[in-house]
Amino acid sequence: MKVLAAALLLASSVAMAQPAPHYRLLTISELRSIKLNDGMCPDKDSYIAEMEDQLTRKGIGVAANPESLSKEDTEFNAAAKILIWSLRVGCANPDRYKK
Amino acid sequence: MKRLFIFALCATATAVSAECYMRTSIRVARQDIFGAPTDVQRIVTPDAQGDKCVLRYRLNIKGDWQTVEGEATAATEEVACTKALDVGQGWLLQDVAPKLVQADNQMVCSDAPEIQVHPVRIGDEIWESEVDVHSIPAERAYFQYKHTRCRFFVERDAKFQNLYIYQGVICRVNSTQHSKWRVIDRY
Numbered sequence: 673m674k675v676l677a678a679a680l681l682l683a684s685s686v687a688m689a690q691p692a693p694h695y696r697l698l699t700i701s702e703l704r705s706i707k708l709n710d711g712m713c714p715d716k717d718s719y720i721a722e723m724e725d726q727l728t729r730k731g732i733g734v735a736a737n738p739e740s741l742s743k744e745d746t747e748f749n750a751a752a753k754i755l756i757w758s759l760r761v762g763c764a765n766p767d768r769y770k771k
Numbered sequence: 772m773k774r775l776f777i778f779a780l781c782a783t784a785t786a787v788s789a790e791c792y793m794r795t796s797i798r799v800a801r802q803d804i805f806g807a808p809t810d811v812q813r814i815v816t817p818d819a820q821g822d823k824c825v826l827r828y829r830l831n832i833k834g835d836w837q838t839v840e841g842e843a844t845a846a847t848e849e850v851a852c853t854k855a856l857d858v859g860q861g862w863l864l865q866d867v868a869p870k871l872v873q874a875d876n877q878m879v880c881s882d883a884p885e886i887q888v889h890p891v892r893i894g895d896e897i898w899e900s901e902v903d904v905h906s907i908p909a910e911r912a913y914f915q916y917k918h919t920r921c922r923f924f925v926e927r928d929a930k931f932q933n934l935y936i937y938q939g940v941i942c943r944v945n946s947t948q949h950s951k952w953r954v955i956d957r958y
Contacts (some may be wrong), residue, residue, distance in 0.1 A: 737892050738937055738958060750938070753958035757923075757940060765914045 676683055698726055700744070703751040714762035723752045782944060791880040794840060801859060805831040806855055807817060810898040811949050812883045818844050824851035829886060829900035831856060836888060836900040838864040891939070895954045902926060902941060902954075916941070919924035919943055928929070928958070 712719060724734050730748060738746045762769060808828040815824050825842045839861040843854035854860070886898045902924035905911050910923045921942035930936040939957035943950045 675871070735956075736894050738935075750958045751955060754938070760916060761914045764916065768912065768914065769909060 697730060700748050700751060703748065703755065706755060708755065708758050709764075710760065710766075712759065716763045718757040720756050723756050727752050772795050790883075790885045792838065794864055799911070803832050804858060805904055806833065808858060810886055810900050811856070813852060813855075815848050820844050822848040822851045824848060824855045824929070825850060826855040827864070827868065827881065827883065828856070828861075829898070830861070831900070831904050833903065835904075836886075836903070837954045838886070840864050840946035842907060890928060891954045891955050891957065893939075893954050896951050897954065902939070906936075916940070917941060919946075921955070 687731050688718060727734050727736075727745065730745070731740060732745050736745075736749060738749065782786065792815050808826075808830055809814055812828055813824060813826050815822050815871065817823075821844065823844045829836050829840060830839050831837075839858065841855040841857065841861040843851045843860070844855075845851035845854060878894040885898050888903055889901055891897055891902055899922075903926065905923045905925050911918050913922045915921070919942045921940055924939050926937045926939065928937065937957055940955050941952040942955050944953050
């Protein structure tokens with residue numbers, strides 16, 4: 673969670689302070705290392721917006737069908753979408769993943 | 772003559788499009804069912820006792836979608852159709868396989884659209900059982916997203932000698948019980 677927050681905040685602050693070419697894109701490894709938890713829920717909208725921004729800036733967009741993407745972009749897209757939907761569903765339905 | 776020809780063409784087209792199944796004597800075991808009946812198609816006809824309701828619907832049994840038929844008769848359409856939707860009273864409909872025909876099988880045919888699992892794209896409007904349920908049990912439950920009932924699905928695609936497994940989200944198009952669903956994401 674802290675890793676994600678730090679990575680996203682870093683990406684955001686870099687994006688705001690510098691022109692677009694220097695925007696910090698996360699790597700697939702960074703995306704996959706992100707661990708979600710309940711503490712992210714109050715800020716889920718900003719995390720989701722940031723992930724969508726990553727997809728847009730990478731040239732994938734937020735509504736790409738995987739067949740139209742390269743292997744690398746397919747993996748990046750899937751990793752980002754899994755995080756986005758985990759936040760949307762997990763935060764809005766808190767009992768879903770409780771045993 | 773021209774009208775007769777058009778009629779003949781229409782009759783042929785109707786006959787060709789009808790799907791036939793064997794209605795087996797196999798009853799559905801409740802413990803094997805994931806979720807409730809979906810994609811319900813109903814035919815109600817008057818009956819001496821009131822109304823006869825025949826329902827054809829889709830049930831997910833041990834992870835695979837199956838077509839099931841149930842029928843019941845009652846004084847009112849509503850009661851008859853409620854009874855017909857009792858999955859414990861449904862018969863499995865299986866694709867016609869002549870070598871398997873037995874004395875306790877019945878062939879039933881219908882012009883209603885056949886529903887099958889198939890590849891989808893974002894934005895497609897589909898029946899719920901046109902995509903598979905998620906392979907992870909915890910992800911099979913419905914959830915609310917923007918006040919709409921949604922669920923995850925998986926899609927298996929074998930190409931270039933590899934098996935690709937996509938995941939996605941479908942949501943009901945409207946709030947009616949028998950609404951179609953829209954693919955809102957796929958990745």
